[in-house]
Amino acid sequence: MRLKVLHLVLVALLAAAFAAGCTDAAPSVPPGAEGKPLRILSLTPNVTEILFAMGLGDRVVGRSNYCTYPPEVSSVPAVGDTLQLNLQEVIRLQPTVAFLITRRSEVPRRLEGLGIRTVPLESDRMGQMLEAIRTIGLETGRADAALALLARLQADLEAVRGRVAGLPRAKVLFAFPMTVGSARIMVAGRGTFVDDLLGVAGAENAYPEAADWPSIGPQQVVALAPQVVIINATGEDAPPDRARAIRRAWDSLPSVPAVAAGRVHVLTEAYLTIPGPRIGQAARLLAETIHPELRREPRP
């Protein structure tokens, strides 16, 4: 008799556990498609930019600390970043879908555990980024906005390609400013989104390997012998005295063709490395920097 009661209790407990688990499971159908109100959580800066460019800015209820563009996003509450997420805040905002780009699998799992549909995206390369726009369009039920954005971006890129069509392809090294205590600088390898941009801008990446963002020392730079060097100095590296220091550092390598010809350019625009809706501007800026003769032409 006692054993039977025990059995019943156990079965009841298991059933309750199952029920609880079931109610917490994330829905497998995108909420936007069902017509529910769309509340978007975006944890990656370029994804936020894409959302605003698609006209979904008013649907964004939460962002990461690093999402700072466009300026309107500052009124949206920040919930931390993929390393440290303020889960309480996330729960309070009650998002229905979360978009993020991360290599850490526990973050999507966490969000899914909270009942939020989480869509991990990728944007290491240009193709992946364009695909991400399409995915966002599907998830949010705004496929048309996505297609429109894609068309605009493709047109921008085509325009740049057209302008540089006949020009000689320069060997370009895209680098970041040097950091403390290290003789190495981080450069864009062949497998990066910036490399794709360089291709559009009529340039060949001076770094020949399919790495992502390797750090190389000055001797390697001398060996690579780029014809043009672009330093992307953003944030604290942007002020003019910093640019002067960067140029002075590069002047110590006169055998590099870019240094000898005065083709070391310090660009402070942050969007050069953000795979988002501003790639058109990025490609244009790169093209005009690498091929200065373009600046004298009237803009199409």
Place this chain on the structure above:
Amino acid sequence: MRVRPFTSRGYLVSVLVGLGAWGVVAAVAVGIGGRLWAWDSAAQMRDALNLRLEAVLTASVVGAALALAGLAFQALLRNPLAEPYILGVSGGAGLGFILSYLFLSIFWAPLLGFAGALATVAIVYTVAQRRGRIEPYTLLLSGVILNAFYGAAIMLLTALVSPAKRGDIAVWMMGNIGAFGPQWELVGVVGAMAVGAAALFAVLAKGFNLVAVGEDAAGAMGVSVGRLRIVTFAAASLITGASVALSGPIGFVGLICPHLLRMVLGPDHRRLVPAALFFGAAFLVLADLAACLWEGAGNRALPVGVLTAMCGGPFFIYLLRTRWRRTAEIQ
């Protein structure tokens, strides 16, 4: 080992030999590290030569400064396990450097690092002194306290800044020779300080010997022990701070070099001081060359500080075992 007279002629000869040995090591390191034979154009070879020359000179002045400081601290604290960072100077330099890097400007960072080292010297002296005199025991304690404080402060800063900056700070803390961009003035300053410290310690070397055998006896033989301590402490701390400001905290050079030299030359500081200058320089040049070759063989870059740290562990074990067997008294 037979004791030989310590004469001026012998001194001159050993200084010249030391200088020559370092010169050879440096030349080899410049040539091999830069693969000077492998460049197509003369302009590229000149650039590579320049880069290697600066790296080798940086390694030389930092190695010399650290070996001298280690020797001086071991004499000052009467402790063969002492090394330049034991009194918290590296923490102070590190904090100054990092604060400048994060909030001011990378340009001022070396200067603020040195200022941090100076401040640490002042704080340790103030905390450790009693009636204007400093004792090894209280110095050590103050050093431990300051090291703990600086460690916590640096951890706090690291936790508060962005991940990218965190990585930069972590790399700097490992200790690196060389920067992207010329640093000749800084290298020159640290080099002058190291040579000056060597000259100072050469004059104090007699005093180091005497104090090692007995403080009272040393005082009775004309050594002003109090002044010796303060001057040694200040000079050793300053060159330590300068080298940290230049290349980050590179560990174990200051511990290993004096001991290796003692094994060959004996405990006489008159001989050890000039040897530390040249051997410390050559030691770090070779370590930097090893890191350079490691990288050239296709591996990821190895900061020199990591290399010296990896040698430090086994060396420490060896030291403890030999010391244990000899049961030398440590006062």
Place this chain on the structure above:
Amino acid sequence: MAQNSGNPVMPGGGPTGPAPVAGVPPAGGPYLAARDIVFAYGRGTPVLNGLVMEVWRGRLVNILGPNGSGKTTLLRVLVGLLRPSAGEIRLAGLRLGDYPRAALARRVAYVPQDTHSVLGFTVLETVLMGRSPHTGALGFETSGDWLAAREALRMTDTEPFAERGLDELSGGERQRVVIARALAQTPELILLDEPTAFLDIKHQHAIYGLLRRLVRERGMTVVCVSHDLNLAAAYGDDLILLDAGRVASAGNPAQVLRPEILSPVYDTPVEVRTDETTGRPYVLPRPPAR
């Protein structure tokens, strides 16, 4: 013991002539004089309280006294390691503070109690360190320095282990080496702090015999803090008895070692007898009446 083979070359101080006859102070004032010395460690009670003493050239002087009477402190003040808050010390007529440190070190040697060697110096290296006041800024040694060091080794019979490490020696041998180092300084005056504290009888007498020879044959002045009343009585020319930071009695052994002087100072009854062989007094403690 090796024979004294004549005067070696000694740059700096040297013997000052034949030893005077015991009991007759030479003309010209005391060699070392302390007047009204007051010294306290920190702000406690003074360890030396208005101390007055005189040491004459070419004498073996023993400083005696119970524990805490200030013997070691007095020695350190005489060497110049401690500065008294009151009073003055004169060496050969000049104030101690007026001597430059190196010049003082060339005249006065100090042998503290038992030293340890931390970093492994050999005996010869240790003795050579005694030449420091004579070598230049960088410490270069001349042949004269080596001669003085060798002579010091010979005098203390420590030549056999010249190349051995200091840590390898026994207490007695190490003490002789430290004395050799002091001798290498070629001083006029040697101050020793209980040089035979941890030695056996044979070595105690060997050390004191050496000290007496230094006085008789080299004309040095030796001031030695002693724990052992009888050793001091056997070898000392003059005794100075300290009590609570002042001199309770000074003079030759027969004058100082009297029961009426010793008993109050040591706070215990004693009996003084005379050794028939040497004619010197010796002290026997009597059990306290309880």
